Amino acid sequence: MNYWLLKSEPSTFGIENLEQEGQSLWDGVRNYQARNFLKQMQPSDLAFFYHSNIDIPGIVGLARIVQSNVIDPTQFNPESKYFDPRASKEAPRWHTVVVKFETKFPQTLSLERLKKLFSPEELMLVRKGNRLSVLPLSLSVAQRLVNLCSNDA
DNA sequence: GCCAACGTTGGC
């Protein structure tokens, strides 16, 4: 099993949305590095859900990958803001995953704390200038995160 | 709202 971190702006799609919907297609990723990580995901992988562009950015919950290598349909939809005119059904450019709600933590594990607890080497998220919305976590980092989040309860 | 950091585009 592998561990990941998925960023989302709660004004667009937050952990509450995932909780309500139960599961969701993780659509709209339009960055090749992020897409390549999405492609590596396997069902049963665990993803930490991160809220960005909010008062207190940080990890707010957990999601489970339930389906991987799913073609992102928004690339074909001219009405979508994720429309990609260079994509075709024969040659799709964007693949993603379906995730299901797992847990919402009682409080946010803030970016501020994450910066104190993890080095930039072990956690890409706290690297300066990091903008990647999908990133891998090592087993040891994932375990420490799980402990931190449950101790916070 | 600002702006640093980064990614993408496209002319050459």
Next chain:
DNA sequence: GCCAACGTTGGC
């Protein structure tokens, strides 16, 4: 293949 211009991300 280079790189300037532009667009986007996301913390602050």
